[in-house]
Amino acid sequence: MEHKIQEIAITLDRLLNNLGLELEEFDLSVLTQAELYMEIYKTMFPILTPHIMKIDAKEDMENGEKIQFLIDVLAGDILKMDLSHISGKS
Numbered sequence: 001m002e003h004k005i006q007e008i009a010i011t012l013d014r015l016l017n018n019l020g021l022e023l024e025e026f027d028l029s030v031l032t033q034a035e036l037y038m039e040i041y042k043t044m045f046p047i048l049t050p051h052i053m054k055i056d057a058k059e060d061m062e063n064g065e066k067i068q069f070l071i072d073v074l075a076g077d078i079l080k081m082d083l084s085h086i087s088g089k090s
Contacts, residue, residue: 005028008028008031009026012026012030012031013026015040016040019040019043019044020043021039021040021043023036032063032064033063034055034056034063034066034067034070035056037066037067037070038052038055038056038066038070041070041073041074045074045077045078047077047078048073048074048077048078051073051077052070052073055069055070064087064088064089065088065089066088067088067089068087068088068089069088070088071083071086071088
């Protein structure tokens with residue numbers, strides 16, 4: 001299990017480095033934080049910034065709901081495909 005966690009940390013670190021982003025310290029819980037995905041999406045898809053800012057402003061939304069909203073925006077605005085099989089709450 002520890003090996004898999006290390007692989008995840010390395011992969012995330014590489015992704016963030018490629019995007020010019022940094023993560024102070026890796027912990028598995030960071031993968032459940034909407035802020036991480038919002039930063040990744042804003043960097044990869046600047047056109048989504050207005051959508052992401054709307055999501056970020058909704059303080060009453062839980063992380064899973066925010067992540068689901070990001071997935072839905074990606075599916076519709078960027079990929080133009082159905083991603084309903086992916087759940088932000090999982």
